[in-house]
Amino acid sequence: MRIGELAKRTGVSPRALRYYEQQGLLHPERRPSGYREYGERDVRTVHGIRTLLAAGLHSAVIGELLSGLPLPGERPPGPTCPELLTGLARERARITETIRELTEARGLLDEIAAAAAPGEMITAPRPEPFSARRAPRRS
Amino acid sequence: MRIGELAKRTGVSPRALRYYEQQGLLHPERRPSGYREYGERDVRTVHGIRTLLAAGLHSAVIGELLSGLPLPGERPPGPTCPELLTGLARERARITETIRELTEARGLLDEIAAAAAPGEMITAPRPEPFSARRAPRRS
DNA sequence: CTAGAGCTTGACGTCGACGTCAGGGTCAAG
Protein backbone atom coordinates (compact mmCIF):
# COMPACT_ATOMS: atom_id res chain seq x y z
CA MET A 1 0.00 0.00 0.00
CA ARG A 2 1.07 3.60 -0.45
CA ILE A 3 1.69 6.13 2.25
CA GLY A 4 -1.80 7.61 2.15
CA GLU A 5 -3.48 4.34 2.91
CA LEU A 6 -1.07 3.47 5.68
CA ALA A 7 -1.77 6.88 7.11
CA LYS A 8 -5.50 6.25 7.13
CA ARG A 9 -5.17 2.77 8.55
CA THR A 10 -2.95 3.91 11.38
CA GLY A 11 -4.27 7.38 12.02
CA VAL A 12 -0.77 8.74 11.58
CA SER A 13 0.02 11.54 9.15
CA PRO A 14 2.12 10.90 6.04
CA ARG A 15 4.59 13.45 7.32
CA ALA A 16 5.04 11.41 10.49
CA LEU A 17 5.50 8.20 8.50
CA ARG A 18 8.25 9.80 6.44
CA TYR A 19 9.79 11.04 9.64
CA TYR A 20 9.80 7.50 11.07
CA GLU A 21 11.56 6.27 7.98
CA GLN A 22 14.10 9.03 8.26
CA GLN A 23 14.76 7.89 11.83
CA GLY A 24 15.24 4.34 10.68
CA LEU A 25 12.03 2.96 12.15
CA LEU A 26 10.45 2.00 8.86
CA HIS A 27 11.97 0.71 5.64
CA PRO A 28 9.34 0.74 2.93
CA GLU A 29 10.25 -0.38 -0.56
CA ARG A 30 10.18 2.02 -3.46
CA ARG A 31 8.36 1.91 -6.71
CA PRO A 32 10.23 2.98 -9.82
CA SER A 33 8.39 6.26 -9.50
CA GLY A 34 9.83 6.84 -6.08
CA TYR A 35 6.56 6.15 -4.29
CA ARG A 36 6.89 4.30 -0.99
CA GLU A 37 5.33 0.86 -0.82
CA TYR A 38 4.36 -0.46 2.61
CA GLY A 39 3.47 -3.96 3.71
CA GLU A 40 0.85 -5.24 6.14
CA ARG A 41 3.24 -5.61 9.04
CA ASP A 42 4.07 -1.95 8.81
CA VAL A 43 0.59 -1.28 10.17
CA ARG A 44 1.48 -3.10 13.35
CA THR A 45 4.92 -1.62 13.46
CA VAL A 46 3.50 1.86 13.32
CA HIS A 47 1.11 1.10 16.14
CA GLY A 48 4.02 -0.15 18.19
CA ILE A 49 6.02 2.94 17.41
CA ARG A 50 3.17 5.16 18.49
CA THR A 51 2.75 3.27 21.70
CA LEU A 52 6.41 3.63 22.56
CA LEU A 53 6.52 7.27 21.52
CA ALA A 54 3.52 7.95 23.71
CA ALA A 55 5.48 6.42 26.54
CA GLY A 56 8.21 8.96 26.04
CA LEU A 57 10.81 6.83 24.28
CA HIS A 58 12.94 8.76 21.82
CA SER A 59 12.78 7.64 18.23
CA ALA A 60 16.50 6.85 18.35
CA VAL A 61 15.89 4.42 21.21
CA ILE A 62 12.99 2.82 19.40
CA GLY A 63 15.28 2.48 16.42
CA GLU A 64 17.80 0.59 18.52
CA LEU A 65 15.10 -1.71 19.79
CA LEU A 66 13.91 -2.47 16.29
CA SER A 67 17.33 -2.87 14.74
CA GLY A 68 18.54 -4.82 17.76
CA LEU A 69 15.64 -7.21 17.64
CA PRO A 70 16.81 -10.66 16.69
CA LEU A 71 14.39 -11.66 13.99
CA PRO A 72 13.74 -15.39 13.88
CA GLY A 73 17.08 -16.99 13.16
CA GLU A 74 19.49 -14.12 12.74
CA ARG A 75 21.89 -12.23 14.94
CA PRO A 76 21.78 -8.61 13.87
CA PRO A 77 24.83 -6.38 14.04
CA GLY A 78 24.92 -3.13 15.98
CA PRO A 79 23.88 -3.03 19.62
CA THR A 80 24.39 -6.39 21.19
CA CYS A 81 21.69 -8.16 23.07
CA PRO A 82 23.02 -7.28 26.53
CA GLU A 83 23.01 -3.62 25.60
CA LEU A 84 19.54 -3.97 24.21
CA LEU A 85 18.32 -5.52 27.43
CA THR A 86 20.02 -2.80 29.44
CA GLY A 87 18.27 -0.06 27.52
CA LEU A 88 15.06 -2.00 27.75
CA ALA A 89 15.31 -2.18 31.52
CA ARG A 90 16.17 1.48 31.74
CA GLU A 91 13.12 2.55 29.76
CA ARG A 92 10.95 0.17 31.68
CA ALA A 93 12.07 1.69 34.95
CA ARG A 94 11.50 5.17 33.61
CA ILE A 95 7.97 4.28 32.60
CA THR A 96 7.22 2.80 36.00
CA GLU A 97 8.53 5.92 37.67
CA THR A 98 6.47 8.10 35.39
CA ILE A 99 3.35 6.15 36.26
CA ARG A 100 4.09 6.80 39.90
CA GLU A 101 4.45 10.52 39.27
CA LEU A 102 1.24 10.61 37.29
CA THR A 103 -0.61 8.82 40.05
CA GLU A 104 0.75 11.31 42.54
CA ALA A 105 -0.29 14.24 40.36
CA ARG A 106 -3.76 12.82 39.95
CA GLY A 107 -4.10 12.59 43.70
CA LEU A 108 -3.08 16.21 43.91
CA LEU A 109 -5.75 17.22 41.43
CA ASP A 110 -8.29 15.36 43.51
CA GLU A 111 -7.24 17.29 46.58
CA ILE A 112 -7.54 20.53 44.70
CA ALA A 113 -10.95 19.54 43.42
CA ALA A 114 -12.05 18.72 46.93
CA ALA A 115 -10.84 22.09 48.14
CA ALA A 116 -12.39 23.98 45.24
CA ALA A 117 -15.75 22.25 45.21
CA PRO A 118 -18.59 24.00 46.99
CA GLY A 119 -18.82 22.94 50.59
CA GLU A 120 -21.11 20.09 49.67
CA MET A 121 -18.37 17.58 50.10
CA ILE A 122 -16.25 18.92 52.87
CA THR A 123 -17.16 21.54 55.37
CA ALA A 124 -14.98 20.36 58.17
CA PRO A 125 -11.48 21.80 58.79
CA ARG A 126 -11.05 22.02 55.03
CA PRO A 127 -7.72 20.69 53.79
CA GLU A 128 -5.79 23.52 52.21
CA PRO A 129 -4.55 23.28 48.64
CA PHE A 130 -1.18 21.71 48.10
CA SER A 131 0.54 25.07 48.33
CA ALA A 132 -0.07 25.05 52.04
CA ARG A 133 -0.80 21.48 53.05
CA ARG A 134 -0.07 20.29 56.51
CA ALA A 135 2.50 17.56 56.20
CA PRO A 136 0.68 14.62 54.59
CA ARG A 137 2.50 12.18 56.76
CA ARG A 138 5.43 11.62 54.49
CA SER A 139 8.46 11.10 56.71
CA MET B 1 14.72 33.14 51.83
CA ARG B 2 16.36 34.16 48.59
CA ILE B 3 16.12 32.36 45.28
CA GLY B 4 19.30 30.38 45.75
CA GLU B 5 18.13 28.76 48.95
CA LEU B 6 14.71 27.95 47.54
CA ALA B 7 16.49 26.38 44.59
CA LYS B 8 18.55 24.17 46.89
CA ARG B 9 15.59 23.22 49.03
CA THR B 10 13.45 22.25 46.06
CA GLY B 11 16.05 20.96 43.66
CA VAL B 12 14.78 23.40 41.06
CA SER B 13 17.08 25.82 39.27
CA PRO B 14 16.83 29.56 39.90
CA ARG B 15 16.09 30.01 36.22
CA ALA B 16 13.07 27.74 36.54
CA LEU B 17 11.85 29.59 39.63
CA ARG B 18 11.99 32.90 37.75
CA TYR B 19 10.16 31.24 34.91
CA TYR B 20 7.40 30.09 37.25
CA GLU B 21 7.01 33.62 38.51
CA GLN B 22 6.86 34.91 34.97
CA GLN B 23 4.05 32.43 34.33
CA GLY B 24 2.21 33.64 37.38
CA LEU B 25 2.76 30.54 39.50
CA LEU B 26 4.81 32.25 42.19
CA HIS B 27 4.61 35.73 43.64
CA PRO B 28 7.64 36.35 45.81
CA GLU B 29 8.07 39.69 47.52
CA ARG B 30 10.93 41.97 46.66
CA ARG B 31 13.63 43.51 48.75
CA PRO B 32 14.52 47.14 48.12
CA SER B 33 17.50 45.81 46.20
CA GLY B 34 15.24 43.92 43.85
CA TYR B 35 16.12 40.52 45.29
CA ARG B 36 13.24 38.06 45.45
CA GLU B 37 12.15 36.97 48.92
CA TYR B 38 10.34 33.65 49.25
CA GLY B 39 8.32 32.22 52.09
CA GLU B 40 8.11 28.72 53.51
CA ARG B 41 4.95 27.80 51.66
CA ASP B 42 6.67 28.49 48.40
CA VAL B 43 8.66 25.33 49.01
CA ARG B 44 5.48 23.31 48.96
CA THR B 45 4.07 25.27 46.10
CA VAL B 46 7.11 24.53 44.01
CA HIS B 47 6.87 20.85 44.77
CA GLY B 48 3.26 20.92 43.68
CA ILE B 49 4.15 22.74 40.51
CA ARG B 50 6.80 20.18 39.69
CA THR B 51 4.41 17.33 40.29
CA LEU B 52 1.82 18.81 37.96
CA LEU B 53 4.40 19.72 35.34
CA ALA B 54 5.72 16.16 35.46
CA ALA B 55 2.17 15.04 34.76
CA GLY B 56 2.15 17.07 31.59
CA LEU B 57 0.04 20.03 32.69
CA HIS B 58 0.97 23.28 30.99
CA SER B 59 2.12 26.07 33.22
CA ALA B 60 -0.81 28.17 32.05
CA VAL B 61 -3.22 25.52 33.31
CA ILE B 62 -1.41 25.26 36.61
CA GLY B 63 -1.67 29.01 36.85
CA GLU B 64 -5.43 28.82 36.44
CA LEU B 65 -5.65 26.20 39.11
CA LEU B 66 -3.64 28.31 41.52
CA SER B 67 -5.36 31.59 40.77
CA GLY B 68 -8.74 29.89 40.70
CA LEU B 69 -8.24 28.27 44.03
CA PRO B 70 -10.56 29.74 46.59
CA LEU B 71 -8.27 30.46 49.48
CA PRO B 72 -10.01 30.16 52.84
CA GLY B 73 -12.75 32.71 52.77
CA GLU B 74 -12.41 34.50 49.47
CA ARG B 75 -13.91 34.15 46.02
CA PRO B 76 -11.19 34.97 43.56
CA PRO B 77 -11.95 36.63 40.22
CA GLY B 78 -11.01 35.12 36.89
CA PRO B 79 -12.01 31.56 36.02
CA THR B 80 -15.06 30.60 37.95
CA CYS B 81 -15.26 27.49 40.00
CA PRO B 82 -17.26 25.48 37.47
CA GLU B 83 -14.66 26.20 34.83
CA LEU B 84 -11.97 25.26 37.27
CA LEU B 85 -13.63 21.95 37.98
CA THR B 86 -14.08 21.32 34.28
CA GLY B 87 -10.42 21.83 33.56
CA LEU B 88 -9.60 19.75 36.58
CA ALA B 89 -11.69 16.85 35.30
CA ARG B 90 -10.18 17.18 31.85
CA GLU B 91 -6.62 16.97 33.14
CA ARG B 92 -7.53 14.13 35.41
CA ALA B 93 -8.93 12.16 32.51
CA ARG B 94 -5.86 12.92 30.45
CA ILE B 95 -3.61 11.62 33.20
CA THR B 96 -5.62 8.45 33.57
CA GLU B 97 -5.43 7.86 29.84
CA THR B 98 -1.70 8.48 29.86
CA ILE B 99 -1.25 5.93 32.62
CA ARG B 100 -3.08 3.43 30.48
CA GLU B 101 -0.81 4.14 27.53
CA LEU B 102 2.27 3.83 29.68
CA THR B 103 1.09 0.53 31.04
CA GLU B 104 0.50 -0.69 27.52
CA ALA B 105 3.94 0.45 26.41
CA ARG B 106 5.56 -1.27 29.36
CA GLY B 107 3.85 -4.48 28.39
CA LEU B 108 5.24 -4.07 24.92
CA LEU B 109 8.74 -3.63 26.24
CA ASP B 110 8.29 -6.81 28.22
CA GLU B 111 7.30 -8.66 25.09
CA ILE B 112 10.33 -7.34 23.28
CA ALA B 113 12.54 -8.34 26.17
CA ALA B 114 11.10 -11.80 26.13
CA ALA B 115 11.74 -12.07 22.43
CA ALA B 116 15.25 -10.68 22.66
CA ALA B 117 16.38 -12.64 25.67
CA PRO B 118 18.39 -15.79 25.06
CA GLY B 119 16.16 -18.78 24.67
CA GLU B 120 16.32 -19.49 28.38
CA MET B 121 12.83 -18.22 28.88
CA ILE B 122 10.97 -19.19 25.79
CA THR B 123 11.98 -21.72 23.22
CA ALA B 124 8.54 -22.68 22.10
CA PRO B 125 6.89 -21.07 19.04
CA ARG B 126 8.48 -17.79 20.07
CA PRO B 127 6.12 -14.84 19.99
CA GLU B 128 7.36 -12.44 17.36
CA PRO B 129 8.13 -8.84 18.24
CA PHE B 130 5.29 -6.38 18.07
CA SER B 131 6.10 -5.51 14.50
CA ALA B 132 4.76 -8.83 13.44
CA ARG B 133 2.58 -10.13 16.21
CA ARG B 134 -0.22 -12.52 15.50
CA ALA B 135 -3.41 -10.82 16.52
CA PRO B 136 -3.30 -10.75 20.32
CA ARG B 137 -6.96 -11.55 20.53
CA ARG B 138 -8.22 -8.04 20.51
CA SER B 139 -11.59 -8.02 18.79
C1' DC C 1 38.10 48.74 50.52
C1' DT C 2 37.95 44.82 47.78
C1' DA C 3 37.06 40.41 46.21
C1' DG C 4 33.81 36.99 45.27
C1' DA C 5 29.47 34.88 45.67
C1' DG C 6 24.84 35.78 44.65
C1' DC C 7 21.21 38.43 42.45
C1' DT C 8 18.97 41.23 38.57
C1' DT C 9 16.87 41.67 33.63
C1' DG C 10 17.09 40.58 28.76
C1' DA C 11 17.67 37.79 25.03
C1' DC C 12 18.97 33.98 22.29
C1' DG C 13 19.66 28.67 22.13
C1' DT C 14 17.88 23.84 22.73
C1' DC C 15 15.48 19.55 21.87
C1' DG C 16 11.90 16.38 19.50
C1' DA C 17 8.23 15.17 16.78
C1' DC C 18 6.25 16.57 13.74
C1' DG C 19 3.12 20.82 10.77
C1' DT C 20 3.27 23.37 6.78
C1' DC C 21 4.62 25.41 2.58
C1' DA C 22 7.05 25.44 -1.94
C1' DG C 23 8.08 23.50 -6.31
C1' DG C 24 7.57 19.69 -8.98
C1' DG C 25 6.68 14.48 -10.60
C1' DT C 26 2.92 10.28 -10.99
C1' DC C 27 -1.09 8.13 -12.14
C1' DA C 28 -5.86 6.66 -13.07
C1' DA C 29 -10.18 8.40 -14.90
C1' DG C 30 -12.85 10.86 -18.21
Add this chain to the structure above:
DNA sequence: CTTGACCCTGACGTCGACGTCAAGCTCTAG
Protein backbone atom coordinates in the same frame (compact mmCIF):
# COMPACT_ATOMS: atom_id res chain seq x y z
C1' DC D 1 -4.83 15.06 -23.21
C1' DT D 2 -6.13 16.98 -19.18
C1' DT D 3 -7.58 17.18 -14.62
C1' DG D 4 -7.29 16.24 -9.89
C1' DA D 5 -5.73 13.35 -6.33
C1' DC D 6 -1.67 11.62 -4.60
C1' DC D 7 3.25 11.45 -4.09
C1' DC D 8 8.18 13.29 -3.80
C1' DT D 9 12.15 16.12 -1.54
C1' DG D 10 13.79 19.95 0.88
C1' DA D 11 13.46 23.38 4.29
C1' DC D 12 11.65 26.42 7.61
C1' DG D 13 8.12 26.96 11.64
C1' DT D 14 6.16 25.42 16.18
C1' DC D 15 5.59 24.76 21.10
C1' DG D 16 7.22 24.56 26.17
C1' DA D 17 10.19 24.58 29.82
C1' DC D 18 13.76 25.84 30.66
C1' DG D 19 19.73 26.39 29.75
C1' DT D 20 23.05 29.70 28.96
C1' DC D 21 25.42 33.87 28.21
C1' DA D 22 25.93 38.93 28.81
C1' DA D 23 26.27 43.13 31.44
C1' DG D 24 25.69 45.01 35.58
C1' DC D 25 24.03 45.62 40.70
C1' DT D 26 24.22 43.80 45.88
C1' DC D 27 25.88 41.97 49.82
C1' DT D 28 29.15 39.98 53.05
C1' DA D 29 33.57 38.51 54.82
C1' DG D 30 38.27 39.72 55.46
